[in-house]
Amino acid sequence: MELNEKNVLDLSSFRMITDVNSKGNKLILEINKNYECEVEIPYNVDIEDEMIIINEHPLKVENIKRGILNLISLSISQNLVNKVTNRRTYYIVPPIPLIGHTAFGLIDRGTNIIQVRGLSGCNINCPFCSVDEGKYSKTRKNDYYVDVDYLVEEYKKIAEFKGNKFIEAHLDGQGEPTLYYPLADLVQNLSEINKDGRGIVSIQSNGVGLTYKMIDELEEAGLHRINLSINALDEKMAKILAGRKDYNIEKILDIAEYIKNSKIHLLIAPILLPNVNDEEFKKVIDYAIQLDQRIPQNVLNPITNKKDPILGVQLCLIYQFGRRVKKMKIWEFKKFYKLLKDYEAQYKAKGIDVKLKLHPSDFGTHRRKKLPCPFKVGESINVDVIMDGRIRGEVIGVSQNRIVQIINCKNEDRLIGNNIRVRILRTKDNIIVSTPTQ
Ligand code: SF4
Numbered sequence: 001m002e003l004n005e006k007n008v009l010d011l012s013s014f015r016m017i018t019d020v021n022s023k024g025n026k027l028i029l030e031i032n033k034n035y036e037c038e039v040e041i042p043y044n045v046d047i048e049d050e051m052i053i054i055n056e057h058p059l060k061v062e063n064i065k066r067g068i069l070n071l072i073s074l075s076i077s078q079n080l081v082n083k084v085t086n087r088r089t090y091y092i093v094p095p096i097p098l099i100g101h102t103a104f105g106l107i108d109r110g111t112n113i114i115q116v117r118g119l120s121g122c123n124i125n126c127p128f129c130s131v132d133e134g135k136y137s138k139t140r141k142n143d144y145y146v147d148v149d150y151l152v153e154e155y156k157k158i159a160e161f162k163g164n165k166f167i168e169a170h171l172d173g174q175g176e177p178t179l180y181y182p183l184a185d186l187v188q189n190l191s192e193i194n195k196d197g198r199g200i201v202s203i204q205s206n207g208v209g210l211t212y213k214m215i216d217e218l219e220e221a222g223l224h225r226i227n228l229s230i231n232a233l234d235e236k237m238a239k240i241l242a243g244r245k246d247y248n249i250e251k252i253l254d255i256a257e258y259i260k261n262s263k264i265h266l267l268i269a270p271i272l273l274p275n276v277n278d279e280e281f282k283k284v285i286d287y288a289i290q291l292d293q294r295i296p297q298n299v300l301n302p303i304t305n306k307k308d309p310i311l312g313v314q315l316c317l318i319y320q321f322g323r324r325v326k327k328m329k330i331w332e333f334k335k336f337y338k339l340l341k342d343y344e345a346q347y348k349a350k351g352i353d354v355k356l357k358l359h360p361s362d363f364g365t366h367r368r369k370k371l372p373c374p375f376k377v378g379e380s381i382n383v384d385v386i387m388d389g390r391i392r393g394e395v396i397g398v399s400q401n402r403i404v405q406i407i408n409c410k411n412e413d414r415l416i417g418n419n420i421r422v423r424i425l426r427t428k429d430n431i432i433v434s435t436p437t438q
Pocket of ligand 1 (some may be wrong): 172
């Protein structure tokens with residue numbers, strides 16, 4: 001059949017479709033870089049790269065195009081797979097609320113920070129991961145991805161509710177935030193919203209997927225800070241702590257240096273696993289201090305009018321659904337702070353001023369109006385169960401513009417699509433957890 005605009009469906013015009021492959025009449029679509037779904041086309045078509053050529057009577061072509069687009073949209077909503085974790089992924093669009101869950105959406109904990117979680121799923125497998133993330137997770141069964149326009153739209157509502165002044169959009173989550181695509185667009189849109197109120201956009205990253213090009217784009221998009229996790233400098237220990245044989249610490253250090261030479265503030269965030277990486281933890285601190293001396297940055301945080309710290313050290317804790325390194329000793333914060341104080345004193349003796357024990361005010365974090373929560377702990381409510389949960393025994397419901405996690409479920413599949421009665425167990429920070437009443 002002759003090729004003309006009318007009998008061709010060009011998939012390259014859809015932003016979320018980032019690559020197209022085919023096997024006969026089966027389309028294999030890459031969605032937002034890290035996801036994939038397959039669609040069987042039940043019409044007489046030829047597929048050439050991103051073009052679907054429809055070999056049917058011209059009068060039927062428009063209907064067939066609509067039919068194909070419906071099949072694609074159905075497949076995205078039902079059969080999307082995260083290529084990084086191999087898990088089923090729910091593509092979150094309106095009217096699914098974005099408040100209520102820690103795996104995706106937006107979190108307001110009553111400060112000037114709004115946590116932005118565009119996706120779940122991680123590209124590495126740290127053996128101490130507090131959310132048991134990565135390909136080999138034993139507890140996570142589904143991933144979530146939030147449509148970029150919807151995420152920005154809902155973010156804007158919360159920023160405005162909070163007075164849109166000195167707001168920080170912080171991209172973090174149960175996974176690696178830089179896997180989000182289109183990341184630069186997301187950052188740029190959030191940055192546009194925050195800019196007038198002298199707010200910022202910041203992101204956490206393990207650095208594995210970062211490239212020079214991405215950093216250039218994020219700088220252009222107005223990103224203020226990258227909190228980069230580096231937990232060891234020794235090659236072997238770094239690989240062990242990332243849970244990946246191909247983790248390349250040299251590459252991460254190179255990326256750190258590249259960020260240091262950009263307008264994005266670099267914060268290095270090592271985590272101490274007592275009795276596991278004690279020496280390496282100290283080496284990362286030394287490295288960060290030397291890097292800061294060698295390449296000082298002059299990026300001011302508009303919220304504080306000061307430079308952010310170069311280091312954001314953390315202590316590894318144990319979580320209910322997290323992973324744990326057997327050899328690790330559990331420390332109290334008191335002991336950790338004592339260690340930090342000793343390190344600070346050692347640097348001071350060498351004439352170097354470094355602050356390791358930070359206060360939220362070092363980043364300009366302060367209390368702000370909090371979104372109201374429509375539920376009370378102990379209350380029984382009805383919820384529409386709309387999708388499967390993040391871990392076994394959980395499904396996800398919706399009520400009063402909130403996501404409601406429903407735990408302790410049996411036969412999750414049978415609950416989806418039903419309206420059930422649940423008792424609210426938690427409402428803190430508008431993270432809503434409930435349990436079925438019977
Ligand atoms: S980078 Fe973070 S989310 Fe990913 S496995 Fe490590 S600790 Fe977990």
